Amino acid sequence: MQTILMSDIYGQYLTMKAEIDEAIQEVIKSTRFIKSGKVLDFEEKLADYLNTNVVACGNGTDALQLAFMALDLKPGDEVITTPFSFVSTVEVLVLMGLKLVFVDVCPDTFNINVTQIENAITTKTKAILPVHLFGQCTNMEAILNLAGKHELYVVEDACQALGTDYLFSYGTRKKAGTMGHIGCNSFFPSKNLGAFGDGGAVYTSNKTLADKIRSIASHGMKAKYEYERIGINSRLDSIQAAILEVKLKYIGKHIKARQTAARFYDEHLQGLRGIKIPGRTEFSTHTFHQYTIQTDDRDELKRYLDAKGIPSMVYYPKALHLQEAYKSLGYREGDFPVAEKLTQTVLSLPMHTELDEEQLGYIVEAVKSFSQRRRDAKKN
Ligand SMILES: *Cc1c(COP(=O)(O)O)cnc(C)c1O
Numbered sequence: 001m002q003t004i005l006m007s008d009i010y011g012q013y014l015t016m017k018a019e020i021d022e023a024i025q026e027v028i029k030s031t032r033f034i035k036s037g038k039v040l041d042f043e044e045k046l047a048d049y050l051n052t053n054v055v056a057c058g059n060g061t062d063a064l065q066l067a068f069m070a071l072d073l074k075p076g077d078e079v080i081t082t083p084f085s086f087v088s089t090v091e092v093l094v095l096m097g098l099k100l101v102f103v104d105v106c107p108d109t110f111n112i113n114v115t116q117i118e119n120a121i122t123t124k125t126k127a128i129l130p131v132h133l134f135g136q137c138t139n140m141e142a143i144l145n146l147a148g149k150h151e152l153y154v155v156e157d158a159c160q161a162l163g164t165d166y167l168f169s170y171g172t173r174k175k176a177g178t179m180g181h182i183g184c185n186s187f188f189p190s191k192n193l194g195a196f197g198d199g200g201a202v203y204t205s206n207k208t209l210a211d212k213i214r215s216i217a218s219h220g221m222k223a224k225y226e227y228e229r230i231g232i233n234s235r236l237d238s239i240q241a242a243i244l245e246v247k248l249k250y251i252g253k254h255i256k257a258r259q260t261a262a263r264f265y266d267e268h269l270q271g272l273r274g275i276k277i278p279g280r281t282e283f284s285t286h287t288f289h290q291y292t293i294q295t296d297d298r299d300e301l302k303r304y305l306d307a308k309g310i311p312s313m314v315y316y317p318k319a320l321h322l323q324e325a326y327k328s329l330g331y332r333e334g335d336f337p338v339a340e341k342l343t344q345t346v347l348s349l350p351m352h353t354e355l356d357e358e359q360l361g362y363i364v365e366a367v368k369s370f371s372q373r374r375r376d377a378k379k380n
Contacts, residue, residue, distance in 0.1 A: 045245060050177065068127075069216050079093050162191065162192040264360045276293060292349075305366055308366045
């Protein structure tokens with residue numbers, strides 16, 4: 001059996017090697033490493049796939065910064081978001097002087113608890129920032145209704161959910177990141193569509209807003225050496241764009257491979273004592289950026305899997321409101337009990353496009369035998 005990896009970027013590359021190598025060589029020969037037609041080509045193809053406007057940028061964290069800069073929020077304006085996410089979701093907000101307001105998450109989907117958002121809305125609230133964690137959409141229809149009622153912006157952190165479909169109750173289907181005012185994505189190598197370095201993108205259906213975001217990402221430029229606003233320098237480079245353009249062709253196949261692996265896990269881990277498989281919803285597909293189970297014996301299970309050569313990861317071991325860096329926000333232990341409990345119980349199993357049945361079988365057998373042993377131990 002091949003060594004089991006948490007994520008197999010090299011193995012996936014080998015399935016597209018000739019095309020990727022040629023695309024990279026083309027950029028090297030052109031020496032147009034920055035701002036070549038490759039970047040525009042890729043933006044256009046991604047825009048077609050998502051059915052929205054796309055502005056490529058340096059990484060997912062920048063995408064979030066560009067989104068909030070484009071909305072012209074003022075210091076002290078409040079943004080409601082989840083404490084169970086990667087730190088990028090919140091750091092640019094704090095750097096911009098915006099006030100973070102956390103609400104708890106749902107225990108089955110790990111996503112923000114929409115019924116708690118309304119209680120957190122004040123006269124200073126300006127935006128809601130849902131995160132489609134691990135590849136599954138938040139309940140966007142409810143969030144968009146709330147935002148409409150209170151005149152709030154919705155910025156989606158879709159960094160883990162490229163390709164996920166959301167199904168509205170009235171039948172419309174939209175891609176993750178294209179439902180709110182602005183969507184943010186990351187092409188970090190292990191993401192659903194990963195570059196061979198950093199990369200990111202901002203999405204918006206509003207063309208004027210897209211132009212503004214493009215200007216902000218390019219030093220606030222209007223025309224060459226003319227600056228209409230204060231901007232930043234955030235760009236996707238041509239080699240990354242060329243690689244992403246090749247990989248985007250296979251996104252459907254890659255998502256299917258993740259879903260097939262997830263189905264295998266679901267079928268074999270469902271109903272195992274002490275193990276909870278990821279919850280699903282009727283309104284979202286799941287692209288399984290991560291396959292995350294919950295168990296009260298998380299640390300023991302992780303050690304048990306390690307000993308059998310099976311990697312696993314804890315996303316995330318500490319909620320954002322309890323991080324030292326965000327102490328000044330004034331939150332305390334106990335404020336968000338669901339998120340805090342998850343940090344003790346979640347474990348993400350190997351998930352990527354190259355897992356084969358032998359590897360998956362080996363992994364589920366290990367989880368099963370762990371569950372059996374714990375059961376026997378607890379009986380005595
Ligand atoms: C990866 C990620 C980001 C940031 O992306 P980078 O490209 O690493 O800056 C932001 N939010 C979430 C939820 C992510 O998973």
